[in-house]
Amino acid sequence: MSCYLITNARLVNEGQRTESDVLIENGRIAKIAASIDAPANAQVIDAEGKFLLPGMIDDQVHFREPGLTEKADVTSESRAAVAGGITSFMDMPNVKPPTIDNDALAAKLAMAKGRTMANYGFYLGATNDNIEAIKGVDVRLAPAIKIFMGASTGKMLVDNEAALEAIFEHAPLPILTHCEDTPMIEANAARAREQYGDDVPMSEHPVIRSREACYASSSKAIALARRHDARLHILHITTADELDQFSAGPMADKRITAEACVHHLFFTEADYAARGTLIKCNPAIKSAADRAALLKAVGDDVIDVLATDHAPHLLEEKNNSYFKAPAGLPLVQHALVSLLDHVNDGHFTLEQLVQKSAHNVADRFDIAERGYIREGYWADLVVVDMNGRSVVDDEPVLAKCGWTPFAGHTFRSRVVSTFVSGQLAFHEGKLSQGCIGEALAYDR
Known part of the structure; x- marks a missing residue:
């Protein structure tokens, strides 16, 4: 070499x-x-x-392989990642077929070998009925267990109470959650259809995927984690309300940790007017006050991890009406420079950025010999x-x-x-x- x-x-x-x-x-x-x-x-x-700096370890990407490679693949998206200063990524399980057992994990690792410019890891996904696969996961193959406690594709939504209790009780790895309350979202969507028909304006997105839906789900996940003493990491927090559930201080002292994503730190609901479905994502981009609270939470060490939730879709898919346009944005190429702008603006320090984009990610997921600038790493x-x-x-x-x-x-x-x-x-x-x-x- x-x-x-x-x-x-x-x-x-x-x-x-x-x-x-x-x-x-x-x-x-x-x-x-x-x-x-x-x-x-x-x-x-x-x-x-x-x-x-240590390279950014992005703990939340959707590189769409296998099964959705018309949108993205590990080769194309890892090229974008390294151009943006991301050296490692951890990919989500909602692909086709979904990554919900050891065989699927091994197949995904074999698929990526020799084809990605960045280092790579893959999560095991939870379903309503794969608790035995979760109990038997090979802890050498996956960084964590991912639970969609909000809308997802196919069978990846976990909404069975007994299944959730079992996962939080028995998961041998950290648990990651996407937290939005699906029944609340569906009720909000029905009201929007009643008011607007199919021509729902994008400004309704943070109303449909509301702050209440986020809080209801994240508070539920936290209660489950406390009841079972589980290691819980809540992805892409978007509201000031939710931040009150987390403590400030070093991550080493926490069993329950919080994450913010680059687009929720950059855009606000005012941007829907110009960017429309191009910034449609789940959970939704919300108010300027929420963004300000998130930025402050990074500086106050309430937010522990910074990530992207890179989730690309084709432009022709995004150029659709509200209900037809899929949620998700391509972000890895400009993630780090967007965070550095917040450093330049004084919201948090460069040392904190490094802590939350590299050190804490490596520590939270037990990543060996990465995430720090140390001799031998x-x-x-x-x-x-x-x-x-x-x-x-x-x-x-x-x-x-x-x-x-x-x-x-x-x-x-x-x-x-x-x-x-x-x-x-x-x-x-x-x-x-x-x-x-x-x-x-x-x-x-």
Whole structure:
């Protein structure tokens, strides 16, 4: 494998900033020091004036493979991810066929081998009737168990009370939940149809998928977790109301953790007028006050993890009326630069961004030898220029769907270089040939 020396870096890691060189050999971080002499075979990258961070570990993506590859696949979406500074991803189980047992997990891992530029992991999905598969999951194959406690496709919605109790009691891995109350949403949708017919305006989306529906479901998940002392991670929190259920402080002290996603930190319901179904997602983007509360919760260490929920659909699918347009956005390519804008705006620090996009993700899901800049760890790194610019419309959209909800925007930072398992995957606007990500391993 190639040898790289990153010099003059402003390294951000484990709450500290240091001026450091970093030597990468055989896929791993061989040395961190104030000054390192370049080996004869090293490619030197001068990071002077730029920051070196652990690569982002995105714990929530829908890369659509197997079965939905007209929208996306692990190759196309991992290319977009590494261009955006994401070095590892963990993919959701609502594919075709769904990932609901050890055989499906093994098949998905085999499918991804050699085909993705980023490191990869896959969740086991819960259903109303697969509790035995959950009890018998090979903990070396999956980071966690995913429960859709809100609307989902096919058989992935878990709405049976006995099934939920059993999952929270017996899950041998952390539990992730998508929390929205389906009966409440269906009632809201019926009222909207009665008022508007099929021509429901997009402004109704946060009314239909309401804050009350989010709170009812997330509070239920928290009650289940407390009753069974389960490790619970609630995905994509969207409302100020829900934040009151979580505690501030270091993640190491918590059994129940919370996540915010980049689009809920960026857009508000005012954006529906211009962007329409292009920002239709579940749970819905809500008010400016909710966004402000989420940003404050990141800075206050109430939110523990930052992620994307990258969920692409074809543009022709999105260009439909409200009920026909699917929910989900392509996000990985611009996730990190959007978060860096919040750092530039003073909502949270660069150290906190690193904590919540790398350190905490690795710790929450027991990911081995990643998520930190440490000697001996895999070299998953990103060099960012906090004073650079990323003009979205000037860059190719690398997601297979070919569009981005950030069209027309200019971010105030840019990703310069991304290293995946010691390989230079992206540098100065260009993807590298031959970079192959590794399957994530779990320290259990």
